[in-house]
Structures are given as structure tokens and as C-alpha cells.
Amino acid sequence: MKRSGKSLERPRAKALKRREFLTTAVTATAVTAVAASSFPKPSLSQGLKKWRMQTTWPKNFPGLGTGANKLGEFITKASDGRLTVEVYGAKEIVPAFETMDAVSSGTLEMGHGAPYYWKGKVPASQFIASIPFGLNVGEQNSWLQFGGGQELADKVYRKLGCKFFASGNTGVQMGGWFNKDINTLEDYKGLKMRIPGLGGEVVKAAGGIVVNLPGGEIPPALASGAIDATEWVGPYNDLAFGLYKSAKKYYYPGWHEPATLLDNFINLEAWEGLSGDLKAIVQTANAYANSYVLNEYIANNNAALETLVKKHGVQVKKFPDEVLIGLGALSGQVIGDLASKDALSSEVLKSIVKFRTGSIAFAKVSEQAFYNARVLPFDWVSL
């Protein structure tokens, strides 16, 4: 594991989801990447390892950051301190989106973020995060464990000098906040929307004008009409961010991010230097964090949605089927084109497409059918 004092490479700025919000929202204890290289090095006395994990999220950020905290906490607890993981928020050691460089180079041992943040380095990573109209969270986890996904993700992350673990998931996100109605696909023509990543490419293909704005500038831009719409995450995070103050039409479903996966990436040399028991601890702690984050979103999205509707008068609106059909077809074209540009992206996407075909067939007779059955008009338990 490299621990040399050489300064980190600074990757060129990239328009990455939530990047601007994160870098503006976090002000405490910010240090530069150059300063990071002179941080005190972890002590390695008596076989005790001290690792540092930086998140791309502000410290303790609901859902996204709490999973990282749990990961660090459980590795430390389960190893009885033989592997202590100290958790740092975005910018506490290096800028948020230089976390990967810091882990690749061994300045940090661990990072926590989302795979699409690294698409500028390895394009295939964006297909691991979440794909418009792709796998949902249960299917994505199953693809990773039984569909060859873990092996493919490890192949992608090896190019970054890292070991990969799935370490949290938002579940299906919301479609976004709109000040204009979306009745037909035509309504996307000229629509100014803040929507990054693959979803943004699809909106562009539909004739939308995709813009990127720092998080803090989104509410005034929505209020003034400088933008017509923005997506964010889901009720839990969106309520806290106050987006209901600038737009009242809250569309669903989040076709563009059906299961956004959070990644735990570990410097490969640091990972390979772990004993078998510590590897097992890191693996199971990630399984814990992976479900913990999703559980937190499910539990809190419920209450937040109710608050948005009942307290803040938000109108929850469904994208018309006609619009979803149009976006679905455009998604297929856009994603296929993007993946065809490099062999690894193609390999990952092919594997997902294959798994998705079977998943859809089974979901129709299981989860999907159950969801639809449960909301039929009958009185269930009254207590």
C-alpha cells in the first residue's frame, strides 16, 4: 500500500450528481488535497490497523452518510479494534470527488460514495450504480451475488486500484420536482431540468435542456423559473432540502434511478493485506450497511411523503404512461449507445440486461403482483 507523501492528482472537474451541493454544504474542517498528504499516518503497532474512510457525503448525511457510519462502527466493533475504521465526511481529508484518487493511491484505505461518480475514470462504473428502467434494489443485490455482478464490479474497481462492495441503496428515487406539467413526451422539449447522469442523457434525447447547478442554487433557480424542474433523491432527503418551497408538483416514479447503489471502495493492496477474518468482517459489515441504508429510506420516506403532502401541500403526480413509454424507449437507445463505446461497459450492461429479462418475468408474478393486489379495495385489519 503506497503511503508516500506525493501530492494527489487532481482530476478535472466533472459534472457529477450532488457534487456541487456537497462541496458547498460542507464547510467544517475542510482541508486541501495537498495538506492531506501530510496528515499523520495510522499507527500499525501490535498488529492493530487503523484505517481512514472518507465519504463523498457530508458527515452524518441522512441515509447516505449513516450507512458509512454503520460500516465503520461495525468493522471496528466486530474486529474488537484490530481494524479500526475512522469515518471522515466529504472534504475532511480531500475534496469529496477526490476520494477515489486518495483511496487508489493509498492515502486513504477506504471510501464511500456512488459508482457513477467515477464514470470519468472508468465509464463502466455508471452502469453499476443504477440504470433508467433497469433493476430494482432486490434484483440488483441478487445480480451482484448470483448473477456475476460482484465479479464484474470487482473488475471495474480493479481498474481504480480498489476492491468493491455494495454498501447502501436508496431504492427507487422520485421523478423530481416540476413547475410545469408533464402530459406528453413533447412537454420535455425545451424543459430546463437539473438531472445528472444517465437520466440526464435521456432527458436530453427527449429535447430537454439539461443544466447542472450547485445544490444551494437549485431552490432560487426553481422559484425564478431559471429552471423548470430538478430531481434529487426521495421524500426523506427532499423534505430536509426544502425543495417543496420552490416547486409543488412532485412526479413519480423515479424511472431514471430505480435503485441507486452506494459503493464502499477499498485500496486493493490494503484489502489484500487483510487476514481472512478481517476480510469476512468487512464483507458482512458491508452487507449490514447495505440493508441498513435501504431500511432507513423505506422507514423515513413514508413519513416524509405524508409531511410533504399534508403539511406542505405538495401535489404527488404520476408520469402518464405515454411519457413513461417514450422515456423507456429513449433510455434503451441512450444506454445502449453509451455502453457500446467500450468493452467493459458492454460486458456489464449485457449481464444486467440478461438478468433483468428474467427478473421482469418473475416480478410480474411476485412482488409486482403482490403490490397491486394489496391496494385493491378491501378493508384489512382494523385494531
Place this chain on the structure above:
Amino acid sequence: MKRSGKSLERPRAKALKRREFLTTAVTATAVTAVAASSFPKPSLSQGLKKWRMQTTWPKNFPGLGTGANKLGEFITKASDGRLTVEVYGAKEIVPAFETMDAVSSGTLEMGHGAPYYWKGKVPASQFIASIPFGLNVGEQNSWLQFGGGQELADKVYRKLGCKFFASGNTGVQMGGWFNKDINTLEDYKGLKMRIPGLGGEVVKAAGGIVVNLPGGEIPPALASGAIDATEWVGPYNDLAFGLYKSAKKYYYPGWHEPATLLDNFINLEAWEGLSGDLKAIVQTANAYANSYVLNEYIANNNAALETLVKKHGVQVKKFPDEVLIGLGALSGQVIGDLASKDALSSEVLKSIVKFRTGSIAFAKVSEQAFYNARVLPFDWVSL
């Protein structure tokens, strides 16, 4: 932790799901409960603990048994053998459904089964397993972690002298195998069906004749018309069991078991005797097993369903909405009546009902809406 040689109490026979199948299917290394008490005791030298876990499933049973194997494997690996968990299949130490008695009394430290197996001892346990038209798997996990479910489950299992962990889930099961069409709720009148638990109570309320049969007798009974229908699990297990040979109508969704949870129960004294690091290891290994089992079902149900339809000519049929509405209303009455009989059942059910109300509201705009959007008529990625 009691390790005395007193013979285990033998609970009276109960009609429990899959019981007969399991006890007939497993023949190897069966020993009696009395013999179990004279098994060699684990060595406790040098702070190393050796625990024995028996499952209620045959050793290595797909999905159900593999999760238990992973649990034992990861606890042993992550603790570097400081806590070794040896996994025994049903009947290897005690009969399958005496596993709880053996764990309660300290003959075994751990068991792996399903909560409704213990309803004869503590009725509230059946509400933790899965409830007709209740929570799906994501919601159930979220209820456990953030909705007060873990605390309630621990309260239920303390009555059994055990610590509780969720340790696997089948996801939504299938509605079952039928030789008669179900077009209206009237079609349940006189229908002879093998369906245990809460689902069986609902079918009874609909006028059905609920029978229990040893697993091996189900296929001939279906073929001869002695029974008209049976439920089992889902395509993965049902294909292996060969039910398609005796019935061709495969109904969905499995309204009666939307998310059947597997339990890991640990002798309370043994649990409390663990150091903090070993407790964390057991907790995270259960999180790993919990998602592993579900992942295995999702991945394998897909392919099994295809085989059933394409190779074996199975007709996959949806229960008509009218039938689901009738079963939903009956479920509400039956479950409410059962829970009202004791305070702890009421407490558990009230907590689930509250969580479910919020979950349904959010599912409508997230998972449910996404599932429905994904199957609209559009061409997605072609590679």
C-alpha cells in the same frame, strides 16, 4: 447456559408448514431427542467457543438451508474460530421442530427456522413470520430495524429464552398449485387445499377444506383428486419438488406469504455471554444471511419459472381481482381475531399495521409504480 443431561421436553405434534416433508425427507444421521442430551459437549478451552446450530430444514436445502450454512460459515470465519458454529440439518441432533426446545434449554446454542413454527409456544411469533396481505420483504426489514420490530421480536423470543435475528427471507411466495380454476371467491367453497398457518385460516374462512399432508403424499393426493390444491414456496423450490407433475395451474400472487422471514434464535444465556465483538459478528453475519437467502430466491426463481412454463407446460394464472378482494377482507378479519386473543400478538400486529399504512402510501409512488412502468410496451436495450 444450562448444559444438564435432562431429557428435552417433547412438545405435542403441531401441524406446521413443511413439517411432514422435512421429517420424511431427512433420513441421514437422525437421532432421537433423548440421545441428543448425551452428545459430547463443546470444548471451551482457551476462550474458544464451539456452538452447534440445528436448522429446521434438511442440510443444504436450497434457499432455506444455504442461508444457515452462510451464517455459520461467516461467524466462524469472521471470528477466526473464536466462535465456531457447526451447522446441523433437521433431525441430526433433535427432531426438526424440537430445535426451539433444544435451544431454549441450552442443549444447542443456535437454531434456524421460521417464526410461525413456534406459534404453539408463543402465538405472537406467527405475526413476525409473514402476514396475508401484510409487509413485503423490504418493508419487513425496515420495520425490524426502524419500526420497532426488532424490539418486539426480541420480546417474543425472550419468552422462548432466545435472542432473535432475521436470517433469510423467501420474498413473495407463489399462490399455489391448483387442479381447479379459481374464478370467484365461491370457488373456494369445498376446495380441498393443503395450506398451513394464517393463509390456511383465511382459506377456511372462505369455505375451503384445509388439510395437512406429509410432503411426500402431496403429489399423489393432487394427482388422484384427494386434494385440489397445495401451496409450497416459489418456482425455485417447487420445481425441485416436482409439483408440476401433479397440477398444471400455478396461481399468483402468494397473498398469504408476502415475505416469509427465517429466524436465527440463540440461547439467551449463550448470547449474553458473548463479548461485544462476537455479538457484532453474529449480528452482521445474520444481515449477510438475510440478504443472501433473498438474493438466492430472486436469482433462481427467474430461471425456475421459465423451466416450469417452457419445459413442463405449466399455466401461470393470476387470481382474479374479485378473489383477491375477498381474500383480503377475510384476511383482515381472521388476523385481527387471532391477534386479539393475547396482548403480545396485539402489540406486534398493531405495530405492523401502522408501518404498513405508511409503506403502502410510499410503495404506490416508488417500487409499485416502477414495477408497473417497467413493463409498459417499449423496447429497452438491445445488445
